[in-house]
Structure formats: C-alpha cells, structure tokens
Amino acid sequence: MTTTATPVNGRVIALAHHAGRALLEGVLARHGATFHQSVTLRAVVVAGESITCDELVGDVTGSLKTEESVVRGAIEELTAAKLLEEDPSEASRTRLTDAGRELYESTAAETAEISARLYAGIPAEDLAIAGRVLALVTDRANAELART
Secondary structure (H helix, E strand, O other): OOOOOOOOOHHHHHHHHHHHHHHHHHHHHHOOOOHHHHHHHHHHHHOOOEEEHHHHHHHHHHHHOOOHHHHHHHHHHHHHOOOEEEOOOOOOEEEEOHHHHHHHHHHHHHHHHHHHHHHOOOOHHHHHHHHHHHHHHHHHHHHHHHHO
16 A cells, blocks of 8 residues: 655644544444544443543543533443443442443454554554654644634
8 A cells, every 4th residue: 555645734634533433334234333432432441441421521522522411321321331430439430330341342352453453564653653643733733722
C-alpha cells in the first residue's frame, strides 16, 4: 500500500475516527453493547473499578462531549443489565460486576486485535508524533470549548 503525505486537518481526523468507531461498534453490536456503554465501562476500569456516579458522569461527558442525560442513561442501562452495580464496600460508588468485567475484557481484546492490524507497519516514531499532535489538538479544542 502506498501512502502520500496528507496534511492533518479536521476532516482527516474525523475520517479516521469514524472508520475506527465503525469497527468498534461492529464488535460491540455482537456483544449487545453500545458505544456509550463501552466508554462508560472503560471509565470504571480506568478508575480502578470503583467510582462515584458523579465522577463517572463527569469523565464520560468530558470524553464524549455529550449531554449528562445521555451518560446517565448509559449508566442506567448498564446497571439494569447487571454490568454495573453499587459498590458494596461504599454505597456512593459504582463498580463493574463480573459480567461487566467480562464484557469489557472481551470487547477490549477484540478491538486490540483490530487496532494491531490498523497500526501494523507504522513506525513507532510516526505513531508518537501523531499521538503528540492529536493530544495537542484535543487540548486546544477543549480550551476552545471551555471558552464557550
């Protein structure tokens, strides 16, 4: 496959995002999960598998730039499906159930395989540069959003 130098811009970033998200959503659909649910489960895992509901809502709304009601709906769906539950050691916190952990781990493993194929052959230096550039663009976009 031959690639040509493509300047990074919003369209290029969006096309990459949407192509990757379509692959992820295919994995999630096979497991009966949605994108918002997946991001919510991941946030609980990253938090150490226990987090307050307000922290969880803040994390996911910040990541997805979506309405709080959407995230609270995903939490309710995950709780109803017995993938999240109240942490018995601290009632103000939410944690993964065994089924939630299994869902997260299986979808993460499947998407890791896809990611490995997508990034195969790209030099580590190029990936590092892309990561730095995208982190900077994200920081700047978040700063712009904070001003609005």
